[in-house]
Amino acid sequence: SSDDTDSTAEKPDEDAGEKVETSVAGDASTELDLPTKTFKLAHITATDHMWHLAAEKFNEELQARSGGKMKVEIYPASQLGTEADMVQQVEAGSIDFALITAAYLSARTPDLAAWFTPYAFNSLQDAYEMSQGELGKEMLKQIEGTGLKSLDYLFAGQRVMITKDKEVTKPSDLKGLKMRVTPSPPLTFFYQSTGAAPEALPLPEVYSALQTGVIDGMDMDLDATITNKYSEVAKYATVTNHMVWPSIILTNEKAFNDLSADAQKIITESLVVASKYAVDTRASQEEDFKKQLADQGMTVTELGADVYAEEIQKFDAEYSAKSDLMKRFIEAARN
Amino acid sequence: MTFLTIAIFILLLIMGIPIAMVLGIITIIYFLLNGQVMLLDSTPLRMYSSLENFGLLAIPLFMLMGEIMNEGGITTRLVQFARVLIGHFKGGLAYVTVVANMFLASILGSANAQAAMMSKVMVPQMEKEGYKREFAASITLASSIIAPIIPPSMIFIIYGTLSSTSIGALFMAGIVPGIIYGLVFIGVISFMGYKQNFPKSERATLKVILKSTFQVLPALLIPITVVVGILKGIFTATESAAVACLIAIIVGLFFYRELDLKKIPKMLISTVTNTATVTYLIIMANIFGWMIAFERIPQLLVDSMLSITESPWVFLLLVNIALLVVGMLLDGIAALIILVPVLMPLVVALNIDPVHFGVIICINLTLGLLTPPVGTGLFIVSSMADVKFETLVKSVFPFIVISFIVLLFLTYIPDLVLFVPKMLGM
Amino acid sequence: MVQLLTKFSNLLTKLEEIIMTILMGALAILMIVAVCFRYFLKDPIPWAGEVSIFLLIWTSFIGGSWGLKYGTQASVTFLYDAISDNKKRWLRSAQDLTMIVFLGILIYYAINWMMLPSMLIQKSSALQIPMWIPYSAVPMGLIFAFVHILTRFINNLVNGEPEVVEKVEGGVS
Numbered sequence: 023s024s025d026d027t028d029s030t031a032e033k034p035d036e037d038a039g040e041k042v043e044t045s046v047a048g049d050a051s052t053e054l055d056l057p058t059k060t061f062k063l064a065h066i067t068a069t070d071h072m073w074h075l076a077a078e079k080f081n082e083e084l085q086a087r088s089g090g091k092m093k094v095e096i097y098p099a100s101q102l103g104t105e106a107d108m109v110q111q112v113e114a115g116s117i118d119f120a121l122i123t124a125a126y127l128s129a130r131t132p133d134l135a136a137w138f139t140p141y142a143f144n145s146l147q148d149a150y151e152m153s154q155g156e157l158g159k160e161m162l163k164q165i166e167g168t169g170l171k172s173l174d175y176l177f178a179g180q181r182v183m184i185t186k187d188k189e190v191t192k193p194s195d196l197k198g199l200k201m202r203v204t205p206s207p208p209l210t211f212f213y214q215s216t217g218a219a220p221e222a223l224p225l226p227e228v229y230s231a232l233q234t235g236v237i238d239g240m241d242m243d244l245d246a247t248i249t250n251k252y253s254e255v256a257k258y259a260t261v262t263n264h265m266v267w268p269s270i271i272l273t274n275e276k277a278f279n280d281l282s283a284d285a286q287k288i289i290t291e292s293l294v295v296a297s298k299y300a301v302d303t304r305a306s307q308e309e310d311f312k313k314q315l316a317d318q319g320m321t322v323t324e325l326g327a328d329v330y331a332e333e334i335q336k337f338d339a340e341y342s343a344k345s346d347l348m349k350r351f352i353e354a355a356r357n
Numbered sequence: 358m359t360f361l362t363i364a365i366f367i368l369l370l371i372m373g374i375p376i377a378m379v380l381g382i383i384t385i386i387y388f389l390l391n392g393q394v395m396l397l398d399s400t401p402l403r404m405y406s407s408l409e410n411f412g413l414l415a416i417p418l419f420m421l422m423g424e425i426m427n428e429g430g431i432t433t434r435l436v437q438f439a440r441v442l443i444g445h446f447k448g449g450l451a452y453v454t455v456v457a458n459m460f461l462a463s464i465l466g467s468a469n470a471q472a473a474m475m476s477k478v479m480v481p482q483m484e485k486e487g488y489k490r491e492f493a494a495s496i497t498l499a500s501s502i503i504a505p506i507i508p509p510s511m512i513f514i515i516y517g518t519l520s521s522t523s524i525g526a527l528f529m530a531g532i533v534p535g536i537i538y539g540l541v542f543i544g545v546i547s548f549m550g551y552k553q554n555f556p557k558s559e560r561a562t563l564k565v566i567l568k569s570t571f572q573v574l575p576a577l578l579i580p581i582t583v584v585v586g587i588l589k590g591i592f593t594a595t596e597s598a599a600v601a602c603l604i605a606i607i608v609g610l611f612f613y614r615e616l617d618l619k620k621i622p623k624m625l626i627s628t629v630t631n632t633a634t635v636t637y638l639i640i641m642a643n644i645f646g647w648m649i650a651f652e653r654i655p656q657l658l659v660d661s662m663l664s665i666t667e668s669p670w671v672f673l674l675l676v677n678i679a680l681l682v683v684g685m686l687l688d689g690i691a692a693l694i695i696l697v698p699v700l701m702p703l704v705v706a707l708n709i710d711p712v713h714f715g716v717i718i719c720i721n722l723t724l725g726l727l728t729p730p731v732g733t734g735l736f737i738v739s740s741m742a743d744v745k746f747e748t749l750v751k752s753v754f755p756f757i758v759i760s761f762i763v764l765l766f767l768t769y770i771p772d773l774v775l776f777v778p779k780m781l782g783m
Numbered sequence: 784m785v786q787l788l789t790k791f792s793n794l795l796t797k798l799e800e801i802i803m804t805i806l807m808g809a810l811a812i813l814m815i816v817a818v819c820f821r822y823f824l825k826d827p828i829p830w831a832g833e834v835s836i837f838l839l840i841w842t843s844f845i846g847g848s849w850g851l852k853y854g855t856q857a858s859v860t861f862l863y864d865a866i867s868d869n870k871k872r873w874l875r876s877a878q879d880l881t882m883i884v885f886l887g888i889l890i891y892y893a894i895n896w897m898m899l900p901s902m903l904i905q906k907s908s909a910l911q912i913p914m915w916i917p918y919s920a921v922p923m924g925l926i927f928a929f930v931h932i933l934t935r936f937i938n939n940l941v942n943g944e945p946e947v948v949e950k951v952e953g954g955v956s
């Protein structure tokens with residue numbers, strides 16, 4: 023139904039006499055077929071998180087490319103509800119864009135679990151390239167079908183292991199450790215294969231649970247370890263970078279198709295810039311984050327894929343068997 | 358449109374429709390008036406996910422524990438224990454009421470539940486010993502506000518889940534303020550005692566003291582286990598409620614032998630229905646808050662507030678005054694659920710400790726139970742103790758004033774609140 | 784007709800009480816067991832938190848319906864207390880009618896929501912059970928409440944008496 027976009031789009035010449043903000047793209051935007059619209063974008067993270075910064079970047083780009091006609095109003099920190107709520111509101115059309123974690127979406131689209139293949143990517147850049155390639159696009163398609171359209175990925179920092187008293191230098195060190203892990207099957211599977219006892223505590227309780235010893239450690243990223251001051255209660259940060267943490271930018275399929283081709287193009291391009299910005303910025307922060315944690319008194323060590331060979335094999339066998347797409351994805355990531 | 362909505366809101370409240378329903382109805386009306394019909398599609402899920410919060414599980418469990426302890430004969434033993442300790446002073450039974458309330462507060466988490474339990478026990482006893490009934494009722498009512506300040510606490514749990522603040526840290530932060538309130542009330546009573554010549558009871562013999570202590574110890578196992586268990590990392594603050602239930606059953610069955618297992622289904626039902634009065638409010642207040650967020654009211658409020666003041670101290674004063682007014686009209690938990698999402702961005706912007714802030718607003722809204730015209734504490738005690746509403750309001754007034762002054766001290770000396778959690782490294 | 788409706792409402796109340804007893808008992812036991820598994824056996828139950836929340840939500844919607852029938856929800860009562868018995872009857876009718884319309888709208892949207900194609904593909908994150916099971920607490924609780932209030936409304940119109948008058952200690956602040 024992208025054929026009938028022209029009939030619903032607004033007349034471009036309406037704004038001909040208006041003063042248009044100058045944009046990097048010059049004044050080309052005035053000749054484009056664009057609606058004057060403020061989109062609503064919702065996500066779950068705080069305003070200092072990479073995803074929020076990327077959403078702001080998206081807004082900047084969108085305004086610049088549309089000559090100020092299109093912009094984004096951001097609703098951070100789950101203001102409009104949980105991830106389930108946001109997906110539903112995108113389906114209903116009351117939110118225009120939502121950033122939803124692959125961890126949540128994998129409960130409705132099981133194929134997305136392949137993104138949590140341990141040690142699948144050497145760097146964030148690798149994961150980003152995968153996301154822009156054929157298989158990344160095919161994954162996005164799997165989410166669609168209930169009125170949703172998935173536009174692009176947005177990556178956060180990779181996963182590391184934070185432990186209170188026990189340094190993790192090999193998988194067997196995790197044996198019997200109570201680790202706080204986001205309750206999602208592939209994550210739980212990986213930790214169980216190391217002999218750890220995954221526990222799904224709510225995030226606000228994690229600090230005191232770690233301090234008092236309800237849990238012995240957690241699966242986290244460096245960003246959250248710094249913001250939540252976990253260094254005050256945990257001694258060790260093992261930078262395993264064992265998994266990536268993508269979110270997916272969802273929009274309402276019909277509303278998107280109803281936009282003019284020009285508007286769609288500008289949105290997609292702006293998202294590409296925002297997504298790339300997130301990966302580049304986050305990758306450049308890695309060393310600084312490690313240093314910050316070391317300065318706060320944590321023992322920061324690195325641990326590569328080689329020690330987890332057995333766990334990786336188990337994971338690949340289990341998840342490759344689940345679907346053809348997952349099999350191809352895991353194979354592509356390993357090569 | 359906004360004024361029309363507010364007018365309908367007030368009309369629905371005055372009509373006497375349950376507050377929870379009013380919040381839901383006004384949200385739906387607003388969506389319809391503003392042509393936001395598609396938000397209705399998302400409303401049922403939004404209602405569901407408003408309860409998708411692990412911290413809220415503590416509400417039914419602490420309520421169940423209260424039910425079990427009450428059936429198991431805990432109240433009378435706590436009162437008896439407080440009585441042998443301090444009953445022989447002038448105004449003894451008045452002190453006993455406060456102290457027994459403090460003990461009971463370490464087990465119960467709700468001021469209303471505590472006011473209901475204590476007014477049945479204490480008011481007749483005090484009246485028999487020559488106190489005026491309205492005085493007995495007002496002391497019982499005033500000391501019931503200690504229930505949610507000393508842990509465990511229902512309102513802290515709800516604040517903790519709404520603001521993503523550690524419930525364990527909030528619990529620890531309530532200990533000192535709770536004790537301060539108890540001591541201040543004792544001070545007020547002793548001051549009144551000089552003027553009014555209160556009666557006193559016989560001093561208990563050592564044998565009676567020992568016997569009463571022995572009887573109360575199993576009950577005090579509950580707060581001890583909860584605090585030790587949280588600090589030792591055996592369970593989280595939420596889970597402590599489940600463990601407390603288990604101990605309450607053991608104590609009621611094997612120590613006091615008053616717990617009738619046949620009554621358990623009845624207790625479970627009453628636990629659920631009492632829980633639902635809170636959770637229904639949470640559900641409806643949540644969709645109401647969603648409407649507010651959709652209209653970007655929190656952002657507007659933050660901007661306009663920051664243009665008035667950037668001082669946390671002025672902000673806290675304004676919040677305290679505003680909440681005192683809100684507390685006169687709205688149930689504490691309903692007000693909390695509506696206001697916390699709106700106020701939290703300001704708390705962050707002004708660099709106020711969320712634990713300190715939580716204790717302040719929770720105490721303030723608990724005081725709302727004592728303030729007319731809408732004060733559930735007032736309603737409960739006036740009906741249970743059979744004191745006219747107006748009379749009770751008059752006699753509890755000095756306690757409200759004192760409580761608010763104490764609240765200002767807690768606001769401006771944050772260490773009174775934060776000392777314990779800081780000491781424990783929380 | 785009125786009697787039939789009243790019977791039905793009372794039957795639902797019995798059902799609600801059975802559901803509440805079982806689910807609340809299960810919730811208390813599950814949480815104690817979960818603590819023991821983690822602390823003593825060092826083997827946490829990964830789905831305990833998720834199932835506890837399902838139980839909390841089911842009990843809340845069912846208990847909320849029961850509470851609407853017996854009037855346990857906090858409300859502002861000074862107008863009601865101030866007026867004559869005859870006017871009270873009309874005010875009660877107005878309250879109930881407002882709530883009936885409100886619940887009717889919510890039920891309509893809740894059923895629409897349950898019928899969405901995406902309902903069937905959603906699974907819970909830990910246990911992977913279909914989400915329509917916990918989700919159906921919403922339409923179920925709302926429909927039960929609707930029946931109770933409709934019954935009370937009709938009884939009030941016909942007999943001038945609310946179906947049940949029982950004073951319950953309310954509020955939990």
Ligand code: NA
Pocket residue numbers: 461462463464465466467503504505506507508509510
């Ligand atoms: Na308490």
Ligand code: NA
Pocket residue numbers: 684685686687724725726727728729730731732733
């Ligand atoms: Na009040």
